[in-house]
Amino acid sequence: MVIKVENLVKRYGDLIALDHFNVEVQEGEILGLLGPNGSGKTTAINCILSLLKYDKGSIEIFGRPMSPSAYDIKRNIGIIMQNVAVFEELTVYENIDYFCGLYVTDKSHRKMLVDEAIDFVGLNDFRKFYPKKLSGGLLRRLNIACGIAHKPKLIILDEPTVAVDPQSRNNILEGILKLNKDGSTVVYTSHYMEEVEHICSRIVIMDKGKTIASGTNDELKSMIKSGEKITIEIFNFNAKILSDLKNMKNIVSCEFADNHLIVKSMRGENNLMVLLEYLKSNNIAFGKIYSEPPTLNDVFLEITGKELRD
Amino acid sequence: MFSHIFLYKLKSIVRDRNLMFWTLMFPILLSVLFWMAFSNLTKGEAFRDIKIAVINDAAYKENANFDKALSYVSADNKDRLFNVTYTTMDSAKKLLKDGQIEGYIYFNNGLNLTVKNSGINESIIKEFLDYYVQTSSTASTIITENPSAIYGSLAKDLTQKVQYLKEVPAGNANPDTVVAYFYTLIAMTCLYGSFWGQKEVSDIQANQSYVGARVNVAPTHKLKVFSISMLAAITVQLIEIFALLLFLIFVLKINFGSQIGYIVLTCFVGTLTGVTFGALISAIVTKKEGIKIAIIIGGSMIMSFLSGMMYAGIKTIISRNLPALSYINPANLIADSFYSLYYYSGHEHYFINTLLLCAFTLLFSFLTYIILRRQKYASI
Numbered sequence: 001m002v003i004k005v006e007n008l009v010k011r012y013g014d015l016i017a018l019d020h021f022n023v024e025v026q027e028g029e030i031l032g033l034l035g036p037n038g039s040g041k042t043t044a045i046n047c048i049l050s051l052l053k054y055d056k057g058s059i060e061i062f063g064r065p066m067s068p069s070a071y072d073i074k075r076n077i078g079i080i081m082q083n084v085a086v087f088e089e090l091t092v093y094e095n096i097d098y099f100c101g102l103y104v105t106d107k108s109h110r111k112m113l114v115d116e117a118i119d120f121v122g123l124n125d126f127r128k129f130y131p132k133k134l135s136g137g138l139l140r141r142l143n144i145a146c147g148i149a150h151k152p153k154l155i156i157l158d159e160p161t162v163a164v165d166p167q168s169r170n171n172i173l174e175g176i177l178k179l180n181k182d183g184s185t186v187v188y189t190s191h192y193m194e195e196v197e198h199i200c201s202r203i204v205i206m207d208k209g210k211t212i213a214s215g216t217n218d219e220l221k222s223m224i225k226s227g228e229k230i231t232i233e234i235f236n237f238n239a240k241i242l243s244d245l246k247n248m249k250n251i252v253s254c255e256f257a258d259n260h261l262i263v264k265s266m267r268g269e270n271n272l273m274v275l276l277e278y279l280k281s282n283n284i285a286f287g288k289i290y291s292e293p294p295t296l297n298d299v300f301l302e303i304t305g306k307e308l309r310d
Numbered sequence: 311m312f313s314h315i316f317l318y319k320l321k322s323i324v325r326d327r328n329l330m331f332w333t334l335m336f337p338i339l340l341s342v343l344f345w346m347a348f349s350n351l352t353k354g355e356a357f358r359d360i361k362i363a364v365i366n367d368a369a370y371k372e373n374a375n376f377d378k379a380l381s382y383v384s385a386d387n388k389d390r391l392f393n394v395t396y397t398t399m400d401s402a403k404k405l406l407k408d409g410q411i412e413g414y415i416y417f418n419n420g421l422n423l424t425v426k427n428s429g430i431n432e433s434i435i436k437e438f439l440d441y442y443v444q445t446s447s448t449a450s451t452i453i454t455e456n457p458s459a460i461y462g463s464l465a466k467d468l469t470q471k472v473q474y475l476k477e478v479p480a481g482n483a484n485p486d487t488v489v490a491y492f493y494t495l496i497a498m499t500c501l502y503g504s505f506w507g508q509k510e511v512s513d514i515q516a517n518q519s520y521v522g523a524r525v526n527v528a529p530t531h532k533l534k535v536f537s538i539s540m541l542a543a544i545t546v547q548l549i550e551i552f553a554l555l556l557f558l559i560f561v562l563k564i565n566f567g568s569q570i571g572y573i574v575l576t577c578f579v580g581t582l583t584g585v586t587f588g589a590l591i592s593a594i595v596t597k598k599e600g601i602k603i604a605i606i607i608g609g610s611m612i613m614s615f616l617s618g619m620m621y622a623g624i625k626t627i628i629s630r631n632l633p634a635l636s637y638i639n640p641a642n643l644i645a646d647s648f649y650s651l652y653y654y655s656g657h658e659h660y661f662i663n664t665l666l667l668c669a670f671t672l673l674f675s676f677l678t679y680i681i682l683r684r685q686k687y688a689s690i
Contacts, residue, residue: 012689046690049527051516053686068686071529079527085520087318087513089325094318101314102528102535146524 001063002027002154002185003048008057010043010209017043018054019209025154025187030180032200033189034296036306040209041189042082045158048187049079061154075103078152078184082159084143086131093118093127096145103150117149120175137168144172148179155179156187161195173199193296205300212303221294224302226252227267228294230275233287234261241284248274267294311530312538319510319542329505334550337499338557344495345562348488359384359393360431363405365416366396373417379442391438415439487622490649492564494619497644499554500580501610504588506543508602510536511592511678517687518596533682544585551577567652572660576651579667580644586674587640593681610641617642643667 003025010018018040025031033041046052048059050068059066061073086095096114104110118124121141131139140160148155157176161169176199180186190196196203197217204214213220234241237256245254250266265271272291279286301307324330364370364380371377383391395402395411402414406426413425413435421439425432514536516523525535555577558564566573588606595602616639618625625642628635636642643663650660 051523051526051687051690053688068526069531071531074527074529077527079524081520081523083520085524087322087521089322090318094321098314098318099524099528101311101318102525102530105311105314 001025002061003187004058004060005044005048006058008044008047008054008059010040010047010052010054017209018047018057021057021206021209022211023204023214025185026202027185028180028183029201030176030186030188030199032196032203033187033206034191034193034196034203034300035206036191036300039191039206041191041206042158043209044206045156045187045189049077049156075150076153078147078150078155080144080147080155080157080160082162084131084139086139086142086146088131091128091130092123092134092142092145095131095142096149099146100149113149113151117145120148120178121145122171136163137165137171140164140168140172144175148184151184153184154187155184158189159191160188161190161192169195193300197296203296205296205303207300207304213299217296220296220299222267224294224299225266226264226294226298226302228265228271229292229298230263230265230272231290231292232261232263232275232279233259233289234279235259235285235287237261241282244278244282245275248278250274264298311534315535315538316542319539320546323506323509323542323546326509329509333499333502333505333547334553337495337502337550337554341492341495341554341558341562344491345564348491359390360434361393361395361411362435363395363397363402363411363414365399365402365414367399367416369417373421375446376417376421376442383438391434486565486652489565489652490618490622490625490645492558492562493645493648493652494614494617494641496551496554496558496577496648497580497617497641498610498614498619499551500547500577500584500644501587501613501641503543503547503551503581503584504591504606504610505603506547507540507585507588507590508592508599508606509588510539510543511589511682512599512602513539514682515593515596517690518592523690533679536682540585540589544581547581547585548578551581565652566648569651572651572657573648575664576644576647576660579664579671580640580647582671583640583644583667583674586671586678589678590674593678613639613641617645619645637666640667640670643670 001024003023005021005023008018008021009016021040021044023031023033023044033044035041043052047054048061048066050059050066050070061070062076064070064073066073087098090098093114096117097110100110100114100117104113118127121144123138123141123145126134126138131142134142144157144160147157155176161172164172173195176186176188180199188196188200200217202214202216203220205212205220213223215223234256237259241261242254242256245251245261245263248271250271252264252266254261254263256262263271263275272289276289278284297307380392380394383389384394395405397405397414399414399416402411402416402424405411406414406424409426412429412431413423415435416422416424421443423436423439425435512518513521514525514532516526526532528535552574555566555573559566587609591605591609592602595605615621616624616628616635619641625636628642636646643666647660647663647667650657650663654660
């Protein structure tokens with residue numbers, strides 16, 4: 001067990017940021033903490049890192065209680081913050097070397113690690129650049145390099161792709177997968193479900209400071225009633241269609257908006273053929289048809305009654 | 311670890327152009343402005359011989375003794391009192407009207423003086439004439455009543471003044487308000503070291519900067535990182551102070567006296583006080599950096615003003631009405647230390663100031679430590 005958090009409670013006055021939050025991170029996995037903004041992801045990370053005081057609960061990392069002075073634990077943790085945390089007056093190389101030097105004292109070993117980190121994030125051409133000369137994506141890569149240069153066993157990334165262009169985002173996500181492949185355990189927080197689905201081996205969904213569901217991508221999707229979502233473009237819609245569909249077997253919900261009929265069926269039941277049969281038999285003209293498997297947003301929606309990005 | 315953090319912090323500080331301007335270039339520019347503004351201030355106070363006219367008529371020529379006395383005090387040497395023009399009455403009136411002389415002397419039933427204004431120079435002329443009249447009157451009275459006195463030491467007794475008061479100089483140099491302005495400028499620069507102290511605290515506190523958060527999760531005690539960073543800040547600030555000092559001494563020729571060791575000590579202690587003051591402000595005020603900078607600038611300027619940077623008289627007003635304020639104002643203590651070294655022959659005043667500055671430095675450091683030693687934050 002790399003991280004074990006039990007019954008963590010954190011209050012800001014009357015606001016409960018973490019409400020008996022529990023999470024366990026196994027060695028070698030990429031755990032995704034998924035939740036909307038304000039769900040408590042960053043607060044949980046800051047408590048785990050012993051930056052924030054908490055009111056109740058316990059936190060263990062590598063099987064030992066975490067505290068601000070647990071330097072032997074901290075030595076094996078790499079943190080990539082939501083905001084870029086570098087010195088404006090130091091170059092790319094100097095920034096990475098400075099922060100790596102807080103973990104690694106041997107100069108020659110550190111030089112090798114810094115070179116590897118620069119190579120890893122693809123900043124070789126920008127070694128002597130100052131942060132203000134870097135684009136947003138390159139700056140994020142520098143932020144990552146500063147957090148992972150010392151080759152930590154546990155890497156915590158707190159929304160590292162916020163405000164990053166698609167190309168840099170893909171670069172970052174591929175990098176995380178590579179770090180994990182090289183042996184690091186990763187905790188990844190995001191409110192982008194696509195990212196979490198793409199890279200995380202296990203996902204914890206948070207809302208209002210609580211864990212509302214956890215498991216692998218497939219396990220989470222199997223928890224909900226709804227299965228595929230069928231979207232049909234209809235040109236002559238009438239209310240009878242909606243009432244007929246709602247009375248059909250295996251239909252969880254259906255709604256019509258912007259010339260599109262959206263039908264959610266029960267998991268495991270293929271309703272596409274039944275729907276097409278209904279439209280044909282009733283001479284209802286239709287255009288494009290899309291069929292999508294359930295997403296984590298559907299999971300979140302079914303559990304909390306609201307969209308993940310609300 | 312020490313050299314790693316120290317060298318990178320040095321680089322980081324020296325490359326901060328904004329703060330380097332305010333802590334190095336701004337004081338140098340200000341000193342040049344001071345120099346341009348104050349360089350003629352003392353020249354105005356220097357004594358210059360007084361231009362007078364004497365009506366060179368028959369009456370004057372009859373008073374050979376006065377002519378001798380006037381020739382003595384207008385002789386062309388460093389003690390010259392009067393620059394005399396011998397002329398006619400009409401010409402003298404014109405010269406006075408045109409402002410080319412301060413007054414003119416003529417004999418008409420005794421010694422007469424005509425002046426246009428009343429001022430120091432006019433008083434000096436009148437004082438000279440009164441002294442001459444009094445002395446010559448005394449001499450003629452004595453000779454009339456006791457003619458044999460002329461063979462004794464009468465002339466010597468009349469002309470030789472006996473001083474019953476002994477002047478004991480308070481210091482090694484003449485009082486000089488101009489140098490005091492430059493001393494307050496150094497004091498202000500020492501307090502501008504607060505900017506560095508402020509920055510170092512922000513860079514170490516997780517609730518004040520992202521870099522601070524990164525440092526807090528590293529396996530190095532944050533107070534260790536902070537102490538080394540402060541040392542780098544103090545080093546840079548001290549170099550800046552010495553650069554300003556050398557500029558003042560060798561370029562602007564400001565007199566700092568000759569006690570180099572004590573001057574360096576004052577710079578060192580003043581720098582410590584300034585940097586730790588900024589660190590304390592930054593530790594207490596957890597608002598945005600702009601607010602902290604505003605507090606530091608405001609505080610520094612008020613303290614500098616109260617030490618006499620904008621108006622030298624404020625120092626006297628405070629020492630008369632609120633003497634305690636002089637002892638709790640670091641800027642005043644720094645400026646006063648320099649002035650003590652320049653003016654006073656003893657070191658008692660200097661050491662009181664230096665000890666108070668050390669006490670402030672310790673107080674600021676202790677309070678900063680109390681706040682920074684907290685290892686977890688209530689909110690970030």
